[in-house]
Amino acid sequence: MKVRPGVEVASLTDVGCERENNEDSYAYWESEDDREFERLGRLVIVADGMGGVEGGQFASRIAVESVQHAYASGPESNPQQQLLAAFQFAHAEVQKKAHQNPELRGMGTTLTAFALVGPHLYYAHVGDSRLYLLRAGKLQALTRDHSLVARLVENGVVSARDAESHPQKHVLTAAVGVSDEIRPDYSPEPVPVQASNVLMACSDGLWGQLSEQEMAEILTRKEPAEACRALVELAKDHGGPDNITVQIVRVN
Secondary structure (H helix, E strand, O other): OOOOOOEEEEEEEEOOOOOOOOOEEEEEEEOOOHHHHHHHOEEEEEEEEEOHHHHHHHHHHHHHHHHHHHHHHOOOOOHHHHHHHHHHHHHHHHHHHHHHOHHHOOOEEOEEEEEEEOOEEEEEEEOOOEEEEEEOOEEEEOOOOOEHHHHHHHOOOOOHHHHOOOOOOOOEOOOEOOOOOOOOEOOOOOEEOOOOOEEEEEOHHHHOOOOHHHHHHHHHHOOHHHHHHHHHHHHHHOOOOOOEEEEEEEEO
């Protein structure tokens, strides 16, 4: 994986302590062409599949590969529009594969991706994988979960504290490949990124087992590769009931 100077990048995925198969997928991409790199920057993608062992693996892999391909080859001059178009392409590709193979029908995946273009961050998001920004020691979730419990919290039915242990906290209200259409969340304006900021994309197998304070402490104290290992090991120490995937980008 070629990474131009300016950032440190690390990624890690783990099956966890209870699953037999890893249904998560991820990718990091940047163009080898300098002009394209200036236009599209660095792309990070994380997906967490669902729909049975084969379905989940297929859905997440198809979505990640489709987003990378569409983002790298699309005609849009605006990175945000390029990313949103890539999500729609991934949604169509997952649905097409499900229609072609009856054993894969009903498969779907979360999908969270961001593009770092110079000092600007663009992102798109469907599901309950997350994108975090660590700035000045403070960890902020840039994405909101598309889940039943998140909706209950937004409506004041369930408290944020109770949501952490709610039995339905992983029931999704949106996923790529499942419904007729998707409406990814995104920021209408690019998010400014500064030197020493840290970006982390991860599946719920990570954030579901760690507090934001635990994640912030590790991201603050450790280099990206070491932080990936420490985060995954701590999630497994806390039970690791799900697959765990994390990608970290530190801006130098």
